[in-house]
Amino acid sequence: MMWLGIDDTDSLDGGCTTLVFHELLDSLPCEYGQPRLTRLWPFAAQRTRGNASLSVEIYTDDEIIPWLDNYWNTKILPLRGQVSDSEHSERKQYPSDPGMVLFQEQPEEDYYWNAVRGEVTFHDGGKQWGGNGRIGAAASCAWREKNSTWEGIAWRLEERRVDNDVLAKVDQMDGTFLCRDPRTKRGLISPRGPCPVMFGIRATSLDVAKNATELLIEGSAPIIGSRVFKTNQASGDHLETTTTVTVHTKETLNGGHVVINGKYLAFSESGKMNLLAQWMNEGDSFECMGLEYENMIHLEAIKIVDSKNRSRPLCDCGTRMKSMGSEQGVRCPKCKTRKSDSWVEENRQPLFSGWVQPPPDKRRHLAKILT
Ligand SMILES: [Zn+2]
Known part of the structure; x- marks a missing residue:
């Protein structure tokens, strides 16, 4: 038994890491376990778009190394150095720097937790190929599946087209989530741009993910293939705790972003969450979750604890x-x-009660769905 991981093969001309991994699995000369897709700390310095790393347990031993050497050199290495396509142009884009790792023992669990909550460096040991992608690849191998969901992905042959009626049906199935924006009914399962993904359908169980994937394929343009991954999406693994904050200052920046106490940032794109931040008064308190970046907390969820008039x-x-x-x-x-x-x-009735999160298409892949 060994652990195999890859990461960071995305580029403008293809190389979507999920498809590269799918093809690698199809070619493997040995049996393998459940393929896994992991999302890691979103602010890592040299991440390319998407931030997905892949791993799988494979049922073989060292004799696989020459085969992987050859696969690496002919199929993955040529993807290096291409600049990835970005929907978020404000962030500097790095050329892809693919990495592949092979370990005899699953890397220790702490390596995953450190990589999903912050910046980590290379993991020693095993057999490793390539550059920066080795970090995410090893972190994916280290994931213990404590909180997991599923995603069925299909890759398109040419055009990207998913039937809306089928999507509506899949959206109604018990156990699928984030299929469509609940307000606009716009589909959330297909990326834009040149990426080869036709759709990625998220679910809380393997069976639902499989069924939904099959249904959607029937209503889609021709595909290259499909596969269901176990994932850490919607696990909330990137956030350790919630904090309770009392509002001392509140300012609204140009563009509508709200900053509380000079530290807690609710982006204008965060919809109801931004409205709720605007609504709060000095002296109010709220519970929140968010990632710290450059001395600011980027809020991902807030809940009013106390508000008074x-x-x-x-x-x-x-x-x-x-x-x-x-x-x-x-x-x-x-x-x-x-x-x-x-x-x-007098207690004020909060504008929105319970946990309030950004709209579905503005959430992180890792964000837990709070109720
Ligand atoms: Zn009176």
């Missing part, structure tokens, strides 16, 4: 009392009753 008390007759002036108490404008209390604090 200061207002004049209600009179026994039901009318809102009014101030008589500084230190003069309050008086009912209707029945003229007086009271000494000047203010009452």
